[in-house]
Amino acid sequence: MIRIVEAKDFSLKREEAEPYEKEREIVLDIIQHIRQHGDEALRAFTRQFDGVDLQNFRVPEDAFANAYNRVSPEFVAALRDAIANIRRYHEAQRRQSYMMIDEEGTTLGQLVRPLHRVGVYVPGGTAAYPSTVLMNVIPALVAGVPEIAAVTPPDKEGNVNPGVLVALKELGVTEVYRVGGAQAIAALAYGTETIRPVDKIVGPGNIYVALAKQAVFGKVSIESIAGPSDILVVADHTADPEYVAADLLSQAEHGETSPAILVTPSRELAEQAARALERQLTLLPRREMTEKAIRNMGAVVVTSDLEEAVEIANRVAPEHLELLVENPDDWIGRIVNAGAIFVGSYSTEPVGDYYCGTNHVLPTEGTARFSSPLNVDDFLKKTSFIRYSKQALLTHGHKIITLAEAEGLGAHANAIRIRLDKEGK
Template identity: 45%
Template sequence: MRCIDGLFEAYKALDRISERTSGAEQDKARCTVENILKEVKENGDAALYRYTELFDGFKPNPLEISPDILQQAWEETPPKLQTALQLAHRRIKDFHQHQRPADLSIKGVHGETLGRRWRPVQHAGIYIPGGRASYPSTVLMNAVPAQVAGVEQVTMVSPGGKNGKINTVVLAAAHLAGINKVFRIGGAQSIGALAFGTETIEPVDVITGPGNIYVTLAKKSVYGKVGIDSLAGPSEVLIIADHTAQIEQIAADLLAQAEHDPLAASILLTTESNIAAAIPRELKRQLKNHPRAKICQSSLANWGLIVICEDLKSCIELSNKFAPEHLELLIENPHSLVEKSTNAGAIFIGNWTPEAIGDYLAGPNHTLPTSGTARFSGALGVETFMKNTSLIEFTQNAFDHTSDAVMELAKSEGLHSHSESIRIRKTL
């Protein structure tokens, strides 16, 4: 990991990390994605078969995984893991139940009624990554808020392995979450299928879930045809640590992020030079016999960063500039920085709240803004799967009190018939 002492250099280093997925590679991927989406739109299932065989090494025939296989996956899941999944499901559902937005109805001073009504979308699609790891937790984090919102149909897509099979625990989580439409396809082609529909897959209204650069660019391209949750990039954690932080805990939390992906970013901001010096040694110790050591080493070498800060004020200034997906506060008085943190996807407060708690079962969603987008966006939630409609009802009294103002505004914009639609009613 690179170690920096000084704010100016730290700002530059954090900017570099924020932009780690941009550049020529993204431009090349974008061209590939557009071609894939075009073919899926034109050729439907045939394109899904072709691209799955090309990229994933198997022909997905049939595309859909039957509910019986989902049931079987659950039954084959070890009892302790079933219990853990059930606990996570219950906690995530309990938390998201509190997010349901309330309808709004206001009586105006002249008798008018103004309101906003919330309703769920009819059909949601969720993308569950495959590849380097399996993510049953992501199944729950995407399916549960959709169901709490009242979505009638949730369709899940996830890439199969070389044998054409999706991870058994992922399927078990889908069964637990009540998903009965699961397709073993991934990549940009699966996003195209959800957005445009094919002979087998119905088009959806909203697509959520993280993925690689091809999935992200595909979601970006189909946005407008469908809604999306966010354009998620590689995962990241930023830890602020003072003299009370434990070296072993800091290193473990940094590695918990690094093991996701070679592009994952693990960042430590600390007021203690001795902690900064000790962390590389502790990381090396914990990486011995680590099952994902190569991924961790690549991540830390390219995107790991340690910054020695003058004080906690400097730490939080850097954090707010970076706007991390995950912010851990391993300091003596963590609540002193919670309100000062203005840009973060999720804040993990104190030594007993490692980020892994939030990844699996704390309750709040683990699908969070990355790459600085926490400056203007937040976690996936129930509202992601809902839309609101404005309700407006004027009485004649309310109309009479506002009509002249409406006509003046319409005339100022040169919109004759807008004004006329008011004037005609004034003469009735």
């Protein structure tokens, strides 16, 4: 079922994004309405798209308590351990401001400070993932963002997913609104009577949410728009084919367009993993979609050696890269393009999705060439600080004039000269 190809015949065809013209028009229209009519429009769209008439968007206090009754104690315990791990990992990303003072008395610095207010979009329905809450909120908390507001679509009774509410509550985020879709993004960006505008919006969503985030980008900041999730496994003859198959399937179940690729110099492993994958697939709950993903975007690539396998990995620049080889340390440093590198038999990708501490918001669609996992820096901003001394200006002012005049910027030169003149220089 999964195709097995030689390295020379392999190229990953990622589909070019559709233009989504119709959807874009709808989204722009929704944003316009929210900007003009605020809560009233938000109420109307929630009626239209979510099928519920809400007087108040804010999730009430008692909904959080109720949510705990609807999840298992094991779930809460596991969530708390995950939170502790994710917090610990991200705390190492904290930044310091710096300053430098020189002998002329000039102080230069870079102030590093948190964003003031961040909005987190949490999908609802069948894609309501508590883990999404952890991964988007914790880096903001660690950065020191003082205000975090969450939005998530309600069901027809006006309720939101209990797992999501528990996750938010565990993190201390209780400013939660029962709104979803493009209208929720517009409300976060421009504000309504109920929802104050934010500085940045993060979190995944469907195509309407993605297009709305693109449309409000500039008015607010956004993290990147995620494409289909992907995995690439680099393995040799020492890898367990059952593990390889299970790990490929764990990404494939995300959707029909999710690439799942094994690259190996071992033809034996290639064939064993392909058979194991077919066998395991029959037992999976999301079998149909997962099978489609494997048929569309799955591949087993047989290379002449590990060198070539790593080359292919760097070309693909996968979101998740698993390294299941005899001597991983010989190869880790050569993997330059990957969102996350999972090393060894026990580092299966779901470990990172849920639990170990790293962030699961990772660069997709080959953007690991230039992008990073979501991290604390995404919730910080920097400001340059300049206190130039009189001595410095008198000593170096003429050079600044030279540079400004070389660019024909006379008023820039004048701002220096007027000071030198006053000091009799």
